[in-house]
Amino acid sequence: MRYAMAVDTKKCVGCSDCVVACQTENNVPIGFCRDWVVEVIYGTYPQLEVEIRSERCNHCENAPCVRCCPTGASHIVEGGIVMVKPNKCIGCGACIASCPYDARFPHPKGYVDKCTFCFHRIKQGMKPSCVAVCPTKCMYFGDLDDPNSDVSVVLKRRKHKTLIPEAGTLPQLYFLI
């Protein structure tokens, strides 16, 4: 099993609904976020091209945060999801510094927090809250090992990229371009 997510940069309008849904679903403390939206503008007026990306933890196959964690609080669970055990985390910040995507942050309670692909929801067969709430339906989630999952189907059909693949992290958050 290998969970992954794909975000359609052509369909995304950057409404930030995914951000608010995540904050609500996961009780993210005020002033913090586990996912965020980036807008990139290429070109010079009037020849402009826009790419909008909803970003979050890439749940890397070769996760530097898990590698550098001194206590094993950062770990990988079934399906390749990178998680943090709050009662093992000492809040040293090594994983935050090790993430090329800056996807982690220190929770005010002390431990490090991040996107979990809504592990508690997908265990029950539901989609992550950001995917479920998206008004343009631009996000696809599923198991890459299952050829019929939403994410496998769309990745077969569409041209896509990952962010900073040259960092060697083997990210599992795909962007359709």
Place this chain on the structure above:
Amino acid sequence: MKEELIISGRENMLVDPQLHIWHWPIPLYLFLGGLAAGVLFFAALYYLLGKEEEYRTAVQKAPFIAPFALVIGLTCLLIDLNHKAYFWQLYTTIRIESPMSWGAWTLLVITVSAFIWCALHIREFFPNWDWKYKWLKDLEMFFNRYKKQLAWVMLIFAIITGVYTGILLSAFNARPLWNTSVLGPLFLASGLSAGAAVIVLSSKDKKERLLFTKIDLIILGTELFLIVHMFMGFMASTQVQIEAAQLFLGGPYTMVFWIFVVMLGIIIPGVLDLMELRGRHIPAALPGILVLMGSFVFRFIFVFAGQVSRWLY
């Protein structure tokens, strides 16, 4: 042209707009850890070489700075943790791929050895010292019998501690400025030169001072070579590392690095050392103080500049 905006207003504390997860306690600890490693390395080395009587300060007196440096350093590390009450989780596991994990264990070993070493030499400072309890006396006898083994442990773990302070940073691929394997040897050299400087500063014996001035000179030369080597590596590397090096080659850290670390911390004390070895009269404390200052500033700007450097996408 490409312009990037974060439109959902991501401003996670200590991460945005620029990573600042590690504050002043970390570079202060790196400096103190390196210093302690340097002092203990020379103490163990000259004890094992059988020069205990010849170089009394290095073997018996200077190591007393190490327990203080290590305890303050460890306190710094604790201060910088966000989840302080759980710090003991570090000692429930050993993870070889995490430098912080084996570094924490190394620190435990070196701190305990430093305390034992100082306890064995406590009569250098308090000639009438009495351990009061029998079991403490027995313990002293036990460690005196195995002092050679203790010195070996201290020698090896001092090197590991010195290198580890650099590897801790160089293991982060996400921070291009830190991500160079030269950092381990460079921090070791910086720690050893700080250790040698402490011995020169505290020794009253002319022969010992000259020996450690010579050692200091050699290490400072090595350090300078490693710094040049590091920047050559950066400039020949990928765009992100070229940009990371720019922080010191025209960027915001240029002045403080080249003036305080390279000029005042390495070249000038090196020249002063050379003058001293040639028999010129120079203010005895000056090179030592400059070396310590350079080593101190180096850790600070390297930790802070590293958190500015990042991948671009």
